[in-house]
Amino acid sequence: MKIALNVTTALGLALAAGATFAPDANAQQVLKIAHILPAGDPRDLGARKLEELIEADDTCDLDVQVYPSGQLGMFNDINEGVQFGSIEMSVMPASYIVGTEPLFGVFDLPFFWPADADKLNELQHGPAMEKLGATMANHNMVLLDVWRTGYKQWTANRPLKALPDYDGLVARVMPSPVLAEQQKALGLTPVTMPFPETYSALQSGAIDAQENPNPTSWNMKFHEVQSHLTMTNHGTLDQVILVNKPFWDGLSDECRTAIEAAMPSANELTFSETMKQEDEAMADFAKAGLTVVELTEEERNALRDAILPTVRQFYVETNGEEGEAIVGAFEAEMED
Structure with missing residues (x-):
């Protein structure tokens, strides 16, 4: 209480003196990636791969932070966080997006999707998925990728x-x-x-x-x-990778390119680890x-x-x- 009071008092005095406060323009941007699976799950490993590759890219200065195990909340909390900007990116099953965008219910059609994993991957990166992904702009989000998880x-x-x-x-x-x-x-x-x-x-x-x-x-x-x-x-039960749209639009071209370039490797790692865990x-x-x-x-x-x-x-x-x-x-x- 004493610390909070002192900070409040100091802030009031500074404002009275005409001081102005602005974000540090030199502060490193943070990219938080949230999901609810435990550390070591294939989806977590995919998120860690994004962290590794983005931070290794010299053209983009982002502090990537992965939060597994629901550390930033469960599905609804994470979805709302990405929508409103308190969380930058999420990895979650498409079924949990249906409450936000009902068209994503197409992911849940039974006996609909190709049984061949390569054909499924191609379909998930084709024109129809691009058309579906475009609907997320209405909800302040961007669909960056779909990861196969079995x-x-x-x-x-x-x-x-x-x-x-x-x-x-x-x-x-x-x-x-x-x-x-x-x-x-x-x-x-x-x-x-x-x-x-x-x-x-x-x-x-x-x-x-x-x-x-x-x-x-x-x-x-x-x-x-x-x-x-x-x-x-x-x-x-494939995962959609969503990013907050204002955050995405505010990134430099170099950072958007770095994130997009990292996605295929993270996608493939998630799938290969899923198949390993299947065995x-x-x-x-x-x-x-x-x-x-x-x-x-x-x-x-x-x-x-x-x-x-x-x-x-x-x-x-x-x-x-x-x-x-x-x-x-x-x-x-x-x-x-």
């Missing part, structure tokens, strides 16, 4: 190979209306909850199932409280006695045909002509 699988205490297997189960869902519609189409009851609470909810039986890439399920130790992993490859996860699942269920092509196609048209229609009806244009643009690129 295909989603289901865990439960029974195999989930066909539509009747899902009927009546309660499943955790991220706050995306498209994902909620997907779960309803499967016959699930979707429940939104903070991700850190998912383990205890599965353990207690409050929920029955959850969907995530295997490295995420492994890092969260869901194999300790679930008996079956069904390899559906039904969706992606480690599957080995640990086997040791833990988790039953891994593989789908035949016919079984996977049957699930796709049962739910994709319904969920696609929901996305278009929710987003109107813009939604139809976005999903149509991605479909056109996939057909080429």
Whole structure:
């Protein structure tokens, strides 16, 4: 209290004397990168790679600071921080952007995206994604990149190979209306909850199932409280890299170039580490006695045909002509 009082008093005296205060023009700009995953997660390693490469670039003087594990808040806090400028950059699943920009729900369409990782990467850096990314300017943000972090699988205490297997189960869902519609189409009851609470909810039986890439399920130790992993490859959980627009626009050309040049290496590292952890996860699942269920092509196609048209229609009806244009643009690129 005494220090605060003295500072306040000094400030008042200075103002009374006609002093002016201005930011130090020579102060180094700070680029804070926030995410909620623990240190060492592939997404964290990608952020660290950005830090390394940007700070090594002699043309750009930025102090890059990575904040993992929700140190700057959870998803909503980080998203609002980037939107309003208290955080410069974020790494987060596209599903958490839907509350800000509903068109990003296209990321959550089930059985929609290419199963080949290279084709997916090409699609995520093509004209349709550029069109989608441009909508973030309406929210004071810029989409810089999309990082691949694996295909989603289901865990439960029974195999989930066909539509009747899902009927009546309660499943955790991220706050995306498209994902909620997907779960309803499967016959699930979707429940939104903070991700850190998912383990205890599965353990207690409050929920029955959850969907995530295997490295995420492994890092969260869901194999300790679930008996079956069904390899559906039904969706992606890819990360969008967003930056505050005024911050981005205020950077020098050299710094924007340095950040853009660092993105491909960070993207590739994130993906390679994800694949490495996929192998480690599957080995640990086997040791833990988790039953891994593989789908035949016919079984996977049957699930796709049962739910994709319904969920696609929901996305278009929710987003109107813009939604139809976005999903149509991605479909056109996939057909080429």
